[in-house]
Amino acid sequence: MSQKQAELDLLQEMRSELTGYCYRMMGSIVEAEDAVQDTMLRAWQGWDQLRDHSSRRAWVYRIATNICLDRLRSAKRRALPMDISEPAATVAEPRDSLPRDSWIWPAPGDGADPADILISRESIRLSFIAILQLLPPRQRAVLILNDVFRWSAGESADALGMSTAAVNSALQRARAAVNRSDLRSEELKKGAAEADAELIDSYVEAFEQYNIEALIALFNGDGSLSMPPFTMWVRGSSDLSSFYSITRSHCLGSRLVPVRANGNSPAFAQYAPAGAEGPLTPWAIHVLEISQGKIAHIHHFIDSELFARFGLPPELKRN
Structure with missing residues (x-):
């Protein structure tokens, strides 16, 4: 393997952790992957100019940070x-509804980020x-x-160009x-990231059969549901039942x-007729x-572009 190829492989190995960093910065996996792509290109173009291998990671993160900061400068x-x-x-x-750039969007959670060993999964939960x-x-x-990444202040300073x-x-x-933040979504941090298999199976069965009574039984009493890019969200058994009834013909x-x-x-990825x-x-x-052991909230992210990001097919055959 040539030295050039080895260095390229080293840069490519950073892609996953950079994506995790840019996603936390941007709140959108689409924007994060675009920022990482720009980072990789700029880093590769200037790679030969940096002789100190020990500083390359900080240098790449400085590129990624500057790209994110540029994109966030005029963003709400x-x-x-x-x-x-x-x-x-x-x-x-x-x-x-609001434009796509108004919302936080989900990211694939395949555990591929090598920093997962050191980083709590809580730091990529939607509420965080x-x-x-x-x-x-x-x-x-x-x-x-x-x-989140557990860098020292000195390492961060080097990467961010700060003292x-x-x-x-x-x-x-x-x-x-x-610590002062008072978001309603913070309530979701108290819940578990995982669900038992029985609850998951019950949700799939109830939704695919569109059994509204069975769906409502899976929620907490004050369970809720949202659907970006729509601003409306609903809470409570009665309103959830009404919502599922209204959307029955589509789902x-x-x-x-x-x-x-x-x-x-x-x-879950929902494929609809x-x-x-x-x-x-x-x-x-x-x-x-x-x-x-119950559903506290379901985020329904309505954006077909996300399916490719999750490695999903563009369509499914009917049974």
Whole structure:
């Protein structure tokens, strides 16, 4: 193997951890992967100019950070629906929506990030991503590198082009802001990232049969459901039942394909009928939040572009 190829392989080995970093920064796996692609290109173009191998990791992270900061400069805060409005007072077919860049989107949770050994999976849960978006971008970067990736202040300073004192000051402010945060989605942090097999099987069976009574029985009493890019979300057994009834005509006949998302939270890709005949087509990624053996919340991320990011096929044949 040539020296050049070995160095290219070394750079490629960083792709997964860089994607995890950029996703926490951006709140969107699509934006994160685009940022990483730009990072890899810029790093490779300048690779030969950097002779000190020990500083290459910090140098690559500085490139990635600057790309994220540039993209975040004019961006508004991404959020989850439950953090920007009250639950729907009247349940109706959702109509009001916000642009894609308004929302936090899920990321595949395949455990491929080599930093998983050292990093708590809680740091990629959707509720934690929502908290990160409250921080100014540079504070966000400092918190991720220090408290998530467990870098020292000196290492972070090298990667971010800051002094160690500036990193420590930014970290202190970021931690204080996180502790002051009062997002509704923070309630979901208390739940488990995993669900028992019986609950998962029951959810798939109830949804694919579209048995509304069975679905409602799987939720906590104050369980809830959201569906970005729509702003509306619903909470409570009665409103959940009404919502499922309203959306029955669209979802009846759907099939769920198991996937993993955000720290290996249980999740499913929903393929829905596009008509009376023909294949089932991508509709939504369901990410389940579990608490005390019941469903606390389901995020229905309605964006067919996510399916390719999760390595899913563009359609399914009907049974």
